[in-house]
Amino acid sequence: MFGLGKRICGFCGGKVPGKRALRAPDRNGAYVCKACYAQWEREGRRCVECQTPVAGAHDVGAFFERRAFGHADCGGMKLFA
Numbered sequence: 001m002f003g004l005g006k007r008i009c010g011f012c013g014g015k016v017p018g019k020r021a022l023r024a025p026d027r028n029g030a031y032v033c034k035a036c037y038a039q040w041e042r043e044g045r046r047c048v049e050c051q052t053p054v055a056g057a058h059d060v061g062a063f064f065e066r067r068a069f070g071h072a073d074c075g076g077m078k079l080f081a
């Protein structure tokens, strides 16, 4: 459907190979590319929901409706490499 091994980023719409994408197992076929993740890291890892940084000990979550990252505890879907 999307071509061999390519994933569609739910945030930027980019097509990336599987190894360049993080997956959200709770949502079928949902991926976020590592470029979007790196951009968010550069901007300070701020949670879109509570506006505080997501520290290393917290699980990173993806808010697909808002195309933003945040805490999994704030309602984001957990991401896995």
Ligand SMILES: [Zn+2]
Residues within 6 Å of the ligand: 009, 010, 011, 012, 013, 014, 032, 033, 034, 035, 036
């Ligand atoms: Zn992306």
Ligand SMILES: [Zn+2]
Residues within 6 Å of the ligand: 047, 048, 049, 050, 051, 052, 070, 071, 074
């Ligand atoms: Zn939060």
